[in-house]
Every structure is written in structure tokens, then in C-alpha cells.
Amino acid sequence: MRRETFPDPLNFDFPEYVEIGGYLYRSEDVVAYGTPLTLENVREAYSKGIFPWYTPGFPLPWHSPDPRAILIFDEIRIPRSLAKARRQSEFTFTIDRDFRGVIEACAASDRPDQPGTWITPEFIDVFTEAHEAGFVHSVEAWNADGELVGGLYGVDSGGVFSGESMFYREANASKLALLFLIDHLRARGSTWIDIQVMTPHLKALGAREIPRASFLNLLRSAQMPRSKLF
16 A cells, blocks of 8 residues: 555644745645655645645645635636627537647746746646546647647546646637536536636636635545546
8 A cells, every 4th residue: 555645734734934945935835845746646635635836946845725716616607708709619629639738838828927837847747647547637629720729737636626727829718618627527516626726717707715624625525425527
């Protein structure tokens, strides 16, 4: 039996500060620093509500934030403009057709609020391995010419989809890919997704933040019995 790498965040004493290189840094939401990014560590971390988020100059931090952002399907609010775009869309959506293309596009996306990218070449390789192992998935949006113009990827955390990143090359492609994913998950009995950290777009759709303990209890409830999302 594999020995567990990460503690249970529900019972973990989160330090307020951590010393790295002789300096103290705020560290309220980090469970571990420098734990290797491996297939099995990713699988275990997400099952416990933990995710890695590369930060330049730091040993790899593994986060379990408080509060945690989630999107409950029954609380979704679709703006009129997006609903109209959905009705008129000529996009075709697929699941797991081009995972590598999606994660590389997410890594290359320009994000004004995030200088550089946290999706490093190591992240791309390990998450592609996890995709091949069957617990990391992508949604693709294709235009009428068959070009990949948007999408997202995330992790099946044991019955709950944990969203990681989105990208678009044509207007509304990533937003409509998300709505396609939600329809897919809802049809399989899922009622919410983990979006980790709030963004303006997801807040506009009705996402909200809940305490870490509430999130972890929701996650555990969704994991029993195990749901097959894909």
C-alpha cells in the first residue's frame, strides 16, 4: 500500500508564515512546499482538496485555500449575451480529443493578473500523464474550420470536477465550453464543480466562496459513492 504524502487539510494546522531562504512568507493556505509533482501525488492531492500552484522562486506550493470557490449548477446565472451566443454558436465541443493542445494553449494564454504562467513544462508533462491515466480531462471548442479555438481542463477529484485553466482564441469559446462541460456533468449526477479560486467571469455565472472546511466536507460527500464523470 502506498504511503500517503499529504495530510488531511481538515485536520492540518496551517502555519501563518513559512521560512524560505532565510525570509518569512505568509503561508496560510499551503499544505506543503517542494513535494514532487508526480502522477500519484497529483491523484492524492486532488482527492484531499489540495492542488499545486507553481510560484517562481518557491519550492512548489500545494494549496488548500480558505475560502474555496465553487460553482453549484442550480445557482448558475447565464447572462443574456452569453445565452444568445450559445443559441447562435457554430462551435463543436468535444471531451478529451486534444488534451495536450488544450493545456499548452492554457499555458500560453496572456493573463494580465498573472505575470508569466504557473503551467510550466513539468506541469504539462505530469498532467498529460494524468490525463492518459484517466483522471484529468479536457473540453475542446472547435470552430467551423475545425480549428481549436477554446477549451479548459481539470481533474476528476473522485466524483467532483476541479477546474484548472481555460483559454479562448475566439469570443465566448471557453465560456461555452464550460457550459457544455456542466451539461455533461449534470447528466452524470454531478451538482457542482470546484473552481479553486474566484474569478470575475465565474462570479458573474453565480460562483461563490465557502469556508475550506465546508468545501472539504462537500468533497468527501461527493466521493461516496464514487461517481463516474467521464
